[in-house]
Amino acid sequence: MTTAVQPAGGGGLGRPSGGGLADVIDTILDKGLVIDAYVRVSLVGIEVLAIDARIVVASVDTYLQFAEAANRLDLTQTEEQGIPGLMRDLQEGGAKYKTRGAIEGVGEKLREFVGMDDAERSVPRRRRRSGEE
Amino acid sequence: MTAPGQTRPAEKVRDTACYVYGILPGDVELTPDARGLRDYDVDLVRHGEIAALVSDIDLGGPIGRPEDLTAHERLLDDAAVEVPVLPMRFGAVLTSREAVERELLAANHDQFLAALDEIEGRVEYTLKGRYEERAVLREIMSENPDAAGLLEQIRDRPEELTRDARIRLGEFINQAISAKRDADTQWAAQTLGEYARASVPRRPTHPEDAVQVAFLVETDRRSEFEKAVAKVAEEWQGRVTLRLLGPMAPYDFVVTPSPGA
Structure with missing residues (x-):
């Protein structure tokens, strides 16, 4: 069997329209195989310039914003379409430098899919990044 | 030389x-x-x-x-x-x-x-949903008399004078949204899981996130899965804005367990 790797979407759904940079960051900086787990000797500690994958930390600011949003809410109004929150993606997370180097010693194994469709699906664990938040 | x-x-x-x-x-x-x-x-x-x-x-x-x-x-x-x-x-x-x-x-x-x-023969999809702020706030206020009471306390009064009540109300709202997120995520994973080989919830990345779940879908069930997602989107119309990303490489299904695991 020989299969071609196609560089551009050939039919089907095509590229998702909503996949912006924030989505890409959440995926490729937070998921996927970590090379350090497989290779040590020839690893190149290249500096990766990136916005860190985002996590939610509830703070007093969040609470005050929620309260103000509720304050603006007109409860007598029956139904009104809210403003889609898509634009807010842009404001999330702060840009910062991050170096991903050769120093992490995290063991990595591939997830086994065998038996996953049994009633009890186990949820794969994610690597916990140290030293953040 | x-x-x-x-x-x-x-x-x-x-x-x-x-x-x-x-x-x-x-x-x-x-x-x-x-x-x-x-x-x-x-x-x-x-x-x-x-x-x-x-x-x-x-x-x-x-x-x-x-x-x-x-x-x-x-x-x-x-x-x-x-x-x-x-x-x-x-x-x-x-x-x-x-x-x-x-x-x-x-x-x-x-x-x-x-x-x-x-x-x-499998690809990943990621389903991401964000609550419509006003819709979810209305839901919370109508379900929780205590929250509605706090809202009355701060209603149209300056922030400086109502800071404590605002923080309590905001914290209440945050917890209520978390609970809704858990329930909605579980429901979506279960409903759409019928069309997928596996699913994994992702961590929320925004306080108003409603759902973030990755699905591993058989290639020949892609359209079936996408139709099921469209149905969920319809059901949540006006309450949750849904986006479906994919098909993509299975980033969420290759994982790094902690050392020694």
Whole structure:
């Protein structure tokens, strides 16, 4: 069997329209195989310039914003379409430098899919990044 | 031979390296127009029955500009529609192609091959939903008299005078949204899980996130799955704004357990 790797979407759904940079960051900086787990000797500690994958930390600011949003809410109004929150993606997370180097010693194994469709699906664990938040 | 007065460059400083995007089966072929990071050529380093998708890159500085990130993902996502792909997290760089073959492919050949078998014919989708703020706030106020009472206390009064009540109300809302998120995530994973091989919840990335779940879907059930998602979107119309990303490489289904696990 020989299969071609196609560089551009050939039919089907095509590229998702909503996949912006924030989505890409959440995926490729937070998921996927970590090379350090497989290779040590020839690893190149290249500096990766990136916005860190985002996590939610509830703070007093969040609470005050929620309260103000509720304050603006007109409860007598029956139904009104809210403003889609898509634009807010842009404001999330702060840009910062991050170096991903050769120093992490995290063991990595591939997830086994065998038996996953049994009633009890186990949820794969994610690597916990140290030293953040 | 060095000319007088000329400084010799430091010994053994490498100026190129091999960037690895992911692992594929060894019997794939690249289309000639495949482009990688910074428009570099993309190539395959093969070993046994597997191959690594790579680019030779210059080590002139840091990587990770927005275009670099999207190039990495696009290349793998496009490939994943055609062949099984084990995606690397962004930033995997080895000294040379020889190192990729010897240390990455040869050393982990059987493990990678088994994983590729597992994902053959499957792709990932990520479902992301955000609550419509006003709709979810109305829901919370109508379900919780205590919250509605707090809201009355702060109603149209200056923030300086109502700060404590505002914080309590906001915390209440935050917890209520968390509870809704858990319930909605579970419901979506269950409802759509019927059309998927597996699902994994993702961590929320915004306080008003309603749902973030990755699904591993059989290629021949893609349209069925997408239709089911459309139905969920319809059901949540006006309450949750849904987006479906994919098909993409199965980033959420190759994981790193903690050391010693």
